Amino acid sequence: MTKIIAVTACPTGVAHTYMAAESLLKAAKEKNVELKVETRGAIGVENELTEQDIAAAHAVILAADTDVLEARFAGKPVVKVGVAQALKDPGGLLDQALSMQAAAPEDYLKQINQAKSERGATRKGPYKHLMTGVSAMLPLVVAGGLLIAISFIFGIEASNEEGTLAAAFMEIGGGAAFALMVPILAGFIAFSIAEKPGLAPGLVGGMLATKIGAGFIGGIAAGFLAGYLAKWLKDWIKMPRNMEGLKPILIIPLLATGITGLLMIYVIGEPVKFTMDSLTNWLNTIGSTNAVLLGLLLGAMMAFDMGGPVNKAAYTFAVGLLGSSVYGPMAAVMAAGMTPPLGLWLATLIARKKFTSEERDAGKSAAVLGISFITEGAIPFAASDPLRVIPSIMVGSATTGALSMLFGATLQAPHGGIFVLAIPNAVTQLGLYALAIAIGTLVTAVMLYILKKPVNTQLGG
Amino acid sequence: MKIIDLMHEQSVLMPLNVSSKNECINVLVNALADSGTVTDKASYQEAVINREKVSSTGIGFNVAIPHGKSAGVAKPGLAFAQLTSPLDWDSIDGKPVSIVFMIAVPEKSSGNEHLHILMALSRKLMDDDFRNQLLSARDRGELMELLGTI
Numbered sequence: 145m146t147k148i149i150a151v152t153a154c155p156t157g158v159a160h161t162y163m164a165a166e167s168l169l170k171a172a173k174e175k176n177v178e179l180k181v182e183t184r185g186a187i188g189v190e191n192e193l194t195e196q197d198i199a200a201a202h203a204v205i206l207a208a209d210t211d212v213l214e215a216r217f218a219g220k221p222v223v224k225v226g227v228a229q230a231l232k233d234p235g236g237l238l239d240q241a242l243s244m245q246a247a248a249p250e251d252y253l254k255q256i257n258q259a260k261s262e263r264g265a266t267r268k269g270p271y272k273h274l275m276t277g278v279s280a281m282l283p284l285v286v287a288g289g290l291l292i293a294i295s296f297i298f299g300i301e302a303s304n305e306e307g308t309l310a311a312a313f314m315e316i317g318g319g320a321a322f323a324l325m326v327p328i329l330a331g332f333i334a335f336s337i338a339e340k341p342g343l344a345p346g347l348v349g350g351m352l353a354t355k356i357g358a359g360f361i362g363g364i365a366a367g368f369l370a371g372y373l374a375k376w377l378k379d380w381i382k383m384p385r386n387m388e389g390l391k392p393i394l395i396i397p398l399l400a401t402g403i404t405g406l407l408m409i410y411v412i413g414e415p416v417k418f419t420m421d422s423l424t425n426w427l428n429t430i431g432s433t434n435a436v437l438l439g440l441l442l443g444a445m446m447a448f449d450m451g452g453p454v455n456k457a458a459y460t461f462a463v464g465l466l467g468s469s470v471y472g473p474m475a476a477v478m479a480a481g482m483t484p485p486l487g488l489w490l491a492t493l494i495a496r497k498k499f500t501s502e503e504r505d506a507g508k509s510a511a512v513l514g515i516s517f518i519t520e521g522a523i524p525f526a527a528s529d530p531l532r533v534i535p536s537i538m539v540g541s542a543t544t545g546a547l548s549m550l551f552g553a554t555l556q557a558p559h560g561g562i563f564v565l566a567i568p569n570a571v572t573q574l575g576l577y578a579l580a581i582a583i584g585t586l587v588t589a590v591m592l593y594i595l596k597k598p599v600n601t602q603l604g605g
Numbered sequence: 606m607k608i609i610d611l612m613h614e615q616s617v618l619m620p621l622n623v624s625s626k627n628e629c630i631n632v633l634v635n636a637l638a639d640s641g642t643v644t645d646k647a648s649y650q651e652a653v654i655n656r657e658k659v660s661s662t663g664i665g666f667n668v669a670i671p672h673g674k675s676a677g678v679a680k681p682g683l684a685f686a687q688l689t690s691p692l693d694w695d696s697i698d699g700k701p702v703s704i705v706f707m708i709a710v711p712e713k714s715s716g717n718e719h720l721h722i723l724m725a726l727s728r729k730l731m732d733d734d735f736r737n738q739l740l741s742a743r744d745r746g747e748l749m750e751l752l753g754t755i
Contacts, residue, residue, distance in 0.1 A: 155659060158710055159670050162724040166731040186674075186710070187720045209660070231664050231731075232697045382712075 147178040148241050149193050149201040153208035154227045157185035164207045164230035170233035177242065184212060203241040205230070215340070216225045221245060270368070277333035277367055278528045279502065281325055285524055286412075288321025293516035295559075300560035300567070322520060326363035326451075327351040329527065333367025337376035341392060345370035345400035349408050356413035357420060360451025360523050361530075366408055374400040416453045423457035435472065435549040442473055443480035443545020443584075447537040450484065450519045450526065463558045471554030475571065478517050478555055479548045479581050480541035484516035485521030486581070487540045487588020488533075491596070494589060498596040503528075514585075517561030529596065536591035544584025551576035608683065608722050608755040613640035616684035617745055621705075624695055630654070630671055633684045633707040640684075642709050645677025649709060652677075663696025666736050670727070672708035681719035682709045683726075685748065687740075704728075704739050725755050 147500035150168055154160035165181040171177035181195045198204075203221040206212055207230035214222070221244035223237060230237060295303045295313035303314035327350035334346025349366030356362070377396050396549075423445070430438060462477040492499050492507030499507065506524055513521030526533040553573040557564050564570045571577055616636040616696055619661065623629045634650045637643040652673030663669045684707040691701035729735050735751075742748045 156656060156672060156674055156710075158674075158708060158720060158723050159662070159672055159727045160664075162727040163664060163731055166728040170731060185720075185724070187724075226660070228697045595728055 145244060146178070146202045147200050148203055148205060148238060149197055150179060150181045150205035150230075151184065151193070151208060151212045151303070152181060152227055152230060153184035153210045153212050155209055157187075160209075160227045160231070161185040164227050164234075167234040168205065168207070168230050168237070171238055175235065175238055177238055179238075184208070185211070203244045205237050205241050207237070240487050247503065261452035266365075269573060273333045273336040273368070273371060274364065277329045277364070278524050279453075280332035281329040281527070282502070282506055282524045284321045284325045284328060285513075285520055286506060288317040288325065289518040289521050291317030291321065291508060292518055292592055293317075293512055296307040296560055296563040297453055300557060300563050311464060323354065325520065326354045326360055327524070329360060330367035332364040332369065333364065334371035334374060337368070337371025338378060340398065341378050342371040342374040342578035344397045345404040349403050349404040352405055352408040353412070355466055356408065356416055357453055357456055358408075358412055358416045359449045359455065360527055361449050361452050362412055362416065364409070364527060364530075365412060366404065369407060370400060370404040373403055420453035420457045422455060424461055427457065429462040436546050438473065439476040439480075439545040439547070439549030440542045441545070442476050443548075444538045444542040446477055446480040446519065446545070447484050447522075448534065455519070458475045459558075466556065466558060471556055471572075472549055472552065474558060475553040475577060476545040476548040477553035478559070478561070479553070479577065479584065480545040481519040482514050482517050482561055482581055483540045483544045483584035483588050484514070484519055484526075484537035485510040486585040487592065488522050489514060489524045489590035490585055490589035495593045497595065497598045498592070500503075515562040517559055532595040532597070533592065536595055537588050539591050540584045540586075540588025543587045544580050547580035547583060548577060551580060553577040553580065606719065606722055608726055608752050609723060609749055611683040611719060612685065612752070613642070615639040616642070616682065616714065617748065618685065619687040619742070619745065619748065620689045621686040622689045623692070624690075626657075626692055628658070629686065629688070629705060630657075630707070633671070633686060633705065636684050637682055637707065637709050640682065642680055642684075643677055644679045645675070649673055649675040651675070653707070653746070661695035661697065663694035663700075663702055664730055665696050665698035665700065666733075667691065667700055667703045667740060668707035668730060668736060669694045669696065669702040669704070670706045670730070672706060672710070674710040674712060676712040678709045678711040680711060681723070681724075683707070684709075687742065687748075692745030692750060704736070724753070729755055 152161045152164040160452035161183050162185065165183050168181055169179060180193060180197055181191060183190045198216060198220065201220060203223065204217045206214065206222060206224045206229045208363055209227050225237065291313045294385045295310045295317065298310035302308060302310035305311060310568045330353060331343050334342035346367050349370045350363045353362035353366045368551050373394055377400055381391060381395060383391050401582025441464065442458045445454045448454045462473040465473050489507045489511035492504045496504060503525060510521040522537055553571065553576060556570050618636060621632065623632055630653055634643060634646055636715050643649045652675040653671050656673055657671060662671045686705040688703050691703045694702040696702060738751050742751055
């Protein structure tokens with residue numbers, strides 16, 4: 145039997161919503177059509193359509209004068225009318241829905257695949273929001289990272305020359321794409337939570353996370369903060385009827401963005417700055433007394449938050465030492481920054497079932513980003529499963545950092561990845577250095593293999 | 606709770622002789638005020654009129670359900686009128702209205718129970734038999750018996 149789904153909603157939510165639902169159900173019964181109706185009224189959402197309902201439906205009837213979260217029906221044929229139409233001509237609406245072309249088979253297959261790959265992601269609540277953000281950010285990481293890597297092909301310092309093609313690639317990848325990465329992550333987390341009203345405060349919170357140096361972890365915090373705040377404001381602010389229109393365009397954006405921004409600057413920003421300063425001081429006091437221990441620490445720090453305060457403290461410390469002609473820590477830091485994406489790439493090969501198809505595709509470009517010392521290539525993986533991915537890459541990076549120091553490798557350039565090797569004498573102990581990176585990559589991948597859960601079992605959990 | 610718990614003697618008007626939609630709304634608002642349901646007539650009436658402006662509450666089949674949510678409502682309530690002469694209500698099926706249910710809902714709801722009752726009434730109004738019985742109810746007793754089923 146053909147299945148139709150419908151949503152009814154009206155402004156007051158006490159009468160038409162339910163009358164429309166009832167008359168549609170009555171007409172469906174007469175026509176012997178299977179119909180499920182979600183009502184969105186004053187008492188909230190009842191008989192909510194599940195993903196399975198939507199997937200199984202031939203078409204969707206929206207009889208509503210208010211917002212009904214239409215985005216969830218993407219790809220399905222939709223008959224959209226005012227709520228009154230369902231009272232006036234329920235039979236006609238059903239006929240119209242029945243006569244619509246079902247989604248084209250290939251679209252449908254694509255949808256099923258997408259639904260499958262997102263199934264792990266559709267555990268309710270925070271995990272789903274996080275995945276929405278990561279998924280939106282991923283193309284920026286891949287495109288931005290590869291463009292930066294391309295700029296290195298011209299020589300690792302080539303992009304410093306203004307007006308050159310290398311500088312343009314660096315500007316596109318580093319200046320624009322990477323700058324958008326954390327704002328988009330935060331913006332889409334917030335969008336997933338609060339729909340459109342969440343987007344502006346999320347983007348702004350993410351931008352501030354970047355500016356205050358809080359990295360992607362700060363961006364995740366900003367996204368959740370902005371999203372739940374906007375949602376709460378949306379649900380709780382009551383306006384006099386004639387000013388209701390100001391709520392979505394003025395009141396919510398203003399309050400949510402302002403509050404999120406202030407929290408990011410004062411509540412998140414200050415501790416981040418303090419953390420970074422104290423870590424930097426601490427590293428300076430350790431100095432290079434115990435080289436292997438220092439390498440271990442720097443390595444773990446590089447992988448911990450990839451662009452956040454801990455990572456920056458380690459990187460800045462190593463770059464600072466270049467000025468004093470101490471080159472060992474720089475080598476350790478770069479090697480440790482290369483293993484997270486490399487390890488993830490390897491893990492997507494040896495533990496295919498533990499990654500979504502989207503992640504397996506991203507794994508291929510992660511390899512390129514890894515050899516280019518673009519640690520950000522690991523962020524999408526870390527953001528979507530932080531508690532398993534971050535410890536894994538930290539152990540791998542710490543191993544690499546310690547080995548690099550143990551082997552006495554040195555590096556005189558603060559970036560460039562594999563492209564530095566082309567420069568004579570930039571790296572010493574080249575063979576052992578490469579070995580340190582390879583071992584760290586392997587350790588990371590093995591850790592991921594052990595810790596990560598298969599995507600399918602995430603469904604039940 | 607039943608639907609008749611939301612109704613009072615003062616707010617059941619049968620028959621009611623009025624000559625326009627506005628007059629009808631006015632009389633029913635006053636009736637709800639007399640029964641203690643509505644405390645601020647002006648604010649509630651404004652809510653009802655504004656709702657009518659969005660789209661007519663003439664749901665067809667000779668029935669209209671003007672309603673409003675307002676701080677001027679003390680407790681959820683329902684008024685009923687059976688009209689002596691059918692009125693034009695811009696109904697979605699174009700037919701004149703003979704039966705009017707007016708629904709009053711407070712701004713801050715004290716629970717969902719009464720909303721469930723009103724929903725049940727709304728759904729019931731889609732039933733042809735139920736509507737015909739409403740149209741042909743001859744007095745308060747018959748009406749209460751009929752509504753007692755919800």
